[in-house]
Amino acid sequence: MRVFRINSHVVSESAAFPQEITADEFIWMAFARREFEVLQLEIQSTLERLCGSQIMDLHISDVLNNQLPSHYDYTSDYNLMVFRRLAAGQSESDLSRPGEILHRSRDKGGPPVLHRIDTSPVAFVVFDRLVLTVHPTDCTIRDSFASRLLAAGRATANQQAYRMPLNPPDLMLRVISQMVDGYLNLRRELSRQLDHWQSELINPNTRFNNWSALLDARLSLHHLDEICEDQRAAIQDWIDALNTAAEPHASQPRALELLKVRSRDVLEHIERVVHHVRRLEQSAETAVQMHFNAQSNRTNDIMRTLTVLTAIFLPLNLITGFFGMNFENFPVLHNENGLWWTLISMGLLGVILVVFFWRKRYLGGSR
Numbered sequence: 001m002r003v004f005r006i007n008s009h010v011v012s013e014s015a016a017f018p019q020e021i022t023a024d025e026f027i028w029m030a031f032a033r034r035e036f037e038v039l040q041l042e043i044q045s046t047l048e049r050l051c052g053s054q055i056m057d058l059h060i061s062d063v064l065n066n067q068l069p070s071h072y073d074y075t076s077d078y079n080l081m082v083f084r085r086l087a088a089g090q091s092e093s094d095l096s097r098p099g100e101i102l103h104r105s106r107d108k109g110g111p112p113v114l115h116r117i118d119t120s121p122v123a124f125v126v127f128d129r130l131v132l133t134v135h136p137t138d139c140t141i142r143d144s145f146a147s148r149l150l151a152a153g154r155a156t157a158n159q160q161a162y163r164m165p166l167n168p169p170d171l172m173l174r175v176i177s178q179m180v181d182g183y184l185n186l187r188r189e190l191s192r193q194l195d196h197w198q199s200e201l202i203n204p205n206t207r208f209n210n211w212s213a214l215l216d217a218r219l220s221l222h223h224l225d226e227i228c229e230d231q232r233a234a235i236q237d238w239i240d241a242l243n244t245a246a247e248p249h250a251s252q253p254r255a256l257e258l259l260k261v262r263s264r265d266v267l268e269h270i271e272r273v274v275h276h277v278r279r280l281e282q283s284a285e286t287a288v289q290m291h292f293n294a295q296s297n298r299t300n301d302i303m304r305t306l307t308v309l310t311a312i313f314l315p316l317n318l319i320t321g322f323f324g325m326n327f328e329n330f331p332v333l334h335n336e337n338g339l340w341w342t343l344i345s346m347g348l349l350g351v352i353l354v355v356f357f358w359r360k361r362y363l364g365g366s367r
Contacts, residue, residue: 001035002146004028006171008164011149019044026129026168030142036134037064043132051127053077063123063134068231070121072237079241081124081172083234084227085141085179121228124172131168133175141182145175166255172264180231180269189258193281198287214284221281226275235267267357308362312353 005012007025018027020036026049029043036043044054053061059080062068073080120136135142152164165171194217242260323330324341335341 002030002038003148004030004149006149006165009251011152011164013146013150018050021050021129021165026171028168028171029130030130030146031134032137032139033064033066033134034137047127047130047132050076051130053127053328054221055132057123057127063125064138065118068121070234071226071255072234072241074241077127079124079169079238081126081176081234081238082121083124083176083179083231084119085182085274119223121174123316124175126168126172127205128328129168131171133172141175141179143179156173166258169259170255170262173266177262177269180273182267185275190280194283194287198290218281218284221277221284223275225274225281228270228277232267232270233261233294235270239263239267246315304362308357311357312350315349315353319346319349 002018003014003018005018005027007022018029022026029046031039031043031275038059047054055078056075058074059073060354062073062080062082068082071082072086081188122136122139123134125132125134133142149165165174186207239260242256251308319342354363
């Protein structure tokens with residue numbers, strides 16, 4: 001458990017449940033999922049004391065569910081955002097089973113970078129002056145953002161105005177933005193692996209045998225696409241809720257406008273991830289199609305060459321078959337120069353056919 005008190009000047013951290021909230025601050029309480037499950041009663045009593053309400057039982061189930069897709073829900077007292085991250089985790093997670101640690105991930109095909117993408121969900125419960133987050137165990141995103149937050153609290157007053165979160169929704173959006181950007185940092189390695197496969201598929205001098213890995217990569221990219229669609233729908237629902245809740249926040253138009261701007265920025269980052277994932281899917285599909293087209297063209301070239309060679313030797317076989325007939329009176333057969341005239345004729349005919357087919361471009365590679 002990590003508890004942060006945040007205001008416009010200072011960020012302080014403690015490991016104990018807060019007893020009160022002052023007028024110029026808000027609180028961030030961060031828990032691991034198992035930790036949240038064990039401390040449910042203490043957390044609920046703390047929320048009742050600080051915010052005057054508790055988390056509903058259905059939302060508790062959502063928070064504890066490590067396979068829940070990204071979605072947004074709300075009550076009159078708080079907002080709930082469940083957001084599945086796309087980040088490099090310390091433990092490997094299967095894209096088809098989010099949040100579950102893989103003990104045999106090395107047996108699975110596909111690019112290793114896809115195995116290292118942790119798709120576990122992170123839950124945000126946002127009150128007016130408190131935000132509660134539930135993360136996977138050893139969440140690097142939480143620790144990274146907490147370090148940046150503490151560093152901002154120690155910065156100068158001029159820097160604080162740009163770095164400090166203004167309220168719980170602002171903090172939630174910043175953490176979500178860091179989650180989305182975590183995938184953007186992985187895309188270069190993933191693109192490099194798929195580009196390498198494309199080169200192998202198109203190269204006629206290599207034999208591509210890694211079909212199972214390519215299929216696993218396409219399936220993983222399809223799962224990533226579904227995850228990103230859920231993320232985009234959740235953020236869009238959040239933006240719609242901000243638009244409908246404009247009047248109650250009319251006393252703080254600047255803060256509301258900043259929330260809308262940051263929300264649209266997060267949505268734009270998610271759309272970039274969606275675009276990149278779909279482009280990788282299309283690249284993999286195009287590479288496979290180009291591979292089979294290249295194989296088909298190569299087969300056509302081989303068959304064309306064999307057909308031309310057959311056409312060249314066909315009249316020569318006819319001549320040899322003609323001279324193999326068993327006739328007693330065969331004028332050329334008993335001529336002492338008949339063999340040489342026959343060889344010269346066959347050679348000349350072969351050269352003429354080779355030149356003819358070469359000029360017709362039936363011999364040689366495609367141009």
